[in-house]
Amino acid sequence: MDYLTLRSLKPSEFEGAARGYRTLGDMASQAKDDIEQQVTAGMRKSLKGKAVDEAVRQLRQLSANFHYTQVECALITTALNSLAHELRAAKNRLDAAVEDAAAAKFTVHSDGSVSYPPAGDNVDGKVPEGGTVKCSASGEPTRNPIDPAGDANDTAEALQRQASNHHDNPNYGRALSIANRIAQAVHQATRADEKWAPELRKLKADDDLVVADEDWADAKRDVGGVRRSAKEYLDGIKAPPKDGSPEENAAWWKGLSKEEQDACVALDPAGLGKLDGLPAAVRDEANRTVLAETRAEINLKLDEFDKNRPEPEKYEQKWDNINQVPVQGEKQVTLAWKAWDRERSRIAEPLMGIKAIQRRFDRTGEDGLPEAYLLGFSPEGRGRAVIANGNPDDADHIAVYTPGTGASLSNSKGDINRGVNLWKTSHPLTDQEVSTITWIGYDAPPEVFPDATQDKYADGAVDAYGQFIDGLNAANKAGSDAHITAIAHSYGTTVIGAAAQEGRIGVDDIVFAGSPGARVDNAAELGVDKGHVWNEHARGDNSVSEAGRHFHGGGLPGIDPSDPIFGANQMATDTEGHSGYWDYDDGKHKPSLSLENQGWVIVGDYDNVKMKPREDGSLLPVDWREPSAWGL
Template sequence: MDYTTLKSLKPSEFEDAAGGYRTLGDMASQAKDDIEQQVTAGMRKSLEGKAVDEAVRKLRKLATNFHYTQVECALITTALNSLAYELRAAKNKLDAAVEDAAAAQFTVDSDGSVSYPSAGDKVDGKVPEGGTVTGSARESTGNPIDPAGDANDTAKALERQASNLHDNPNYVRALAIANRLAQAVHQATRADEKWAPELRKLKADDDLVVAAEDWADAKRDMGGVRSSAKEYLDAIKAPLKDSNPEENATWWKGLSKNEQDACLALDPAGLGKRDGIPAAVRDEANRTVLAETRAEIKLKLDEFDKQHPEPTKYEQKWDNIGQVPLQGEKQLTPAWQAWNRERSRFSDPLKGMDAIQRRFDRTGEDGLPEAYLLGFSAEGRGRAIVANGNPDDADHIAVYTPGTGASLSNSNGDINRGVNLWKTSHGLTDQEVSTVTWIGYDAPPEVFPDATRDKYADNAAGTYGQFIDGLNAANKSGSDAHITAIAHSYGTTVIGAAANEGDLGVDDIVFAGSPGARVDNAEDLDVGKGHVWNEHAKGDDLVNGFGRFGHGGGVSGIDPTDPVFGANQMATDTEGHSGYWDYDDDRNKPSLSIKNQGRVIVGDYDKVQMKPRDDGSLLPVDWREPPNWGV
């Protein structure tokens, strides 16, 4: 780029182009939402069968195309805005130098050189003549070519020497202006050379099918744009590393639309996990991370299958005593088991991602609202935080925390429990309800010895508290929204650990199949008197027997079914350790176990059915007048 080009450059034209791509991206986003929330949802409401399932599958592909378009347009928008930002900085420097030249009655020539008039004390009877100087740009210290800045120092020294020898004082001023002009042109040239190849990369193939390779390419594009846009991003005020949800909410509201778009386009993983950010924004960010992560793992799985064909799965089982084959009995071969363990590193996370997608696809089914992905990660055992309905708009919010064995790969059942909670509680009130499945911690992988240890709950406590604080910070009613913490098995221990760290930020707590909640009394759980509820189903032997641990056994605290604990004991009609969320879909009828939870969720305490005493009378409900939850 030369002086004349930069002088006539209009950075606003790049911003206008960015605005065009933003409009296109918004249109793609709206089309995606219309397909998912209206078209497929409408079909799910009124139709059923294989034909509907196939239509939804095809519509999902179309929605994926629009989602990919939205993501790529956001990257192009941010890239163009970044380019405009850098060019404007260079242009402003150039314009300021030109103004200073005009004020000094210097002339800036078309090649960027500066002509100055005669001036100074006479030498040999003559005023020193004017002349023309050409400036030079200097690299900032730390440039790979000149890391110590030695060349800059040498250039400055030569200029000072020349200035001292020159009789015309205009020479020094003209040279300074010429250097500023050269520096501005150099800065604009560097921006152009950096962004031209990056922008050329931001294009998709022309086969009209968004495959895993396309999402993987989108992730690479994001990395490239983020690296190139460092100067632009540095100008955006970033939140503190350890900022709390209230600070996150304030930070987000203080950003311009362009700045919000840049954060969403270039750091979806960071934004998606930041508590206090609006649910719709976190959902959009996490869906991008989900799509790109799924593509990345799918490609790895395909490569694994290509390089490692499945070995023989079964072999004849032998009687170890008589050394004779057992008729009709087979066992897995060691080779297949080893192959499957290695392959599961890729296939297991994909199961969880498929479960999340199935929930997306169910929107509209039996009136089910849109799902919001409030947290996602495939690292370690994975994270999946899925809300039914927007918690920011809800009057009543329930957060369900599962226990031992919970992970991304096993998330299908826990996501469905959140769905059943929504269907149950939604049918009990005219107000807005949102239910959240919170797999936001590393749960114990196995009952023994893992579930006997405190460390999983201790590690989860702070994260859980931050999430609840984020719900309060983002909700339209703030802390007036009614939040119920619902937990199963070891999840109840997480709630107790979180309560021990401070204000839990919820109004009611429901335990189901609890092995102990780390406290000796319900009043130690940071909710009002009588707002701790407990369910213990018939045949829940995991809790009755080896699953419950007392003081010093790892999971501590008084048994929540013990009257000394002080919880309201709710009636159940399900059996076993995992039936508390049973829902008869064919008859659209919740079990009593989950219906009682729903009544707590909506604050309809008087209708909660209590567990009978040995003499057949009901245990009393002990709760104070509930607060007015902003309604």
């Protein structure tokens, strides 16, 4: 870039282009939402069959195309704004130098050199003559064209200053300083141009109509490239508070301009999607990008694995090792295939959870099911999956379901469906807005024994759970006035108890189902108002009492919430075993009584909750929320 180019440059034109790409990205986002929330949802609501399934599959691909367009447009927008920011800094520097030259009645030439008039004390009867100077970007006097390489060193700059101070014409030093500033401005603009030109060229998709895994992988690389190049621009954007509370996160987000918010979403979707207190729509957008990139990354790893590790023979002749003879008609799986399958399954494992989340996205509109919001996602470790049915920011009643032992990203299908059933049950019970959330936001015990007899999993979940609940309050339109119900199953009830012990509960009602123990001896210790702790223990749920004995034997404190002395409201159940509390008859659109009772608690209509009859079969007490009415 030369002097004249920078002089005529208008950074606002790049910002205008950025606004155009942002508009295009917004249009793509709106098209994506329309497909998912209206077109696909409408089809799911009124039509069924294979033809509908195929149409939904194609619409899903179209939605993915719009999503990819949205992500790439956001990156281009940020790149152009960053380029404009750097060019404006250089342009302002140049304009200031030119203005100073004009004020001193110097002349700036088309090559960036500066002419100065005669001035100073007479020398041999003459006023020192004027002249013309050029400078490199680092200030070294030269008769060569402006040197954008900027390779002058500090010694040359020192010599320049010394020469300026001893020159007979005082204008020489001023002109040299102005020429130096001009050269530095041109150099600064040249560096910005050279840096951003290749980055912008990378921000393009394949010339086809299918967004493939390679495209999403490329998008993730683009994010890294733009983030590195945009460091100067991003340094001007206030970073989120370090280890901030949800309230601090919410305040930070509200304090950003729309342009700054877009840059944060584009360049750090993984970090932004984790921030409790931010709007659900923002977290959903960020986490869906991370999900798409993760799915693509895993698929590409599987392709590479299959390419380099062909599947070995699965079966071989089974042998009688004692008699060293083949067993006629029987085969066994080869050790080579087992090792191959084990390694491949390790890579593919997160895809099970990703497919479960995508299935929930696709169900929007089915039986009136609202849009899903992905409030948390990570494939790391056992994985994270936090998914809401309906926007919790707009909800009057929010239920957060915490699963127990075995919960993980790859095993999330059933837990996601339980959140769906909670919404389908509670939504018709009120004319207010309801949102139900499946919270797989902690490392649950992998196995019942010995893992579920240890308290480390519950203790490790406390801060994450508390932050999440506080985030719901911070982002909700009604703030802390929103009615929040914590629903927990099995070891999840231990998580709730641990959170209550640390003062991190933040909810209005607590519902336990199949609890082996909640780490407390009385409902009054759970941090909610009297009468707002509820418990369900289904017939045949023997695993609860058995696990409870192991819990207490293992040193985990707490009385079984099914014990009358605990003081919880004992709700009636009509389901069997440890996992039936969320049974829903889709054919009849009817929840089980176990599930319906949870629904009444979610909407705060406690008088409709069916209570568990006393052992003598007598009628329920009038004031069943008073422990004294139960003879306690």
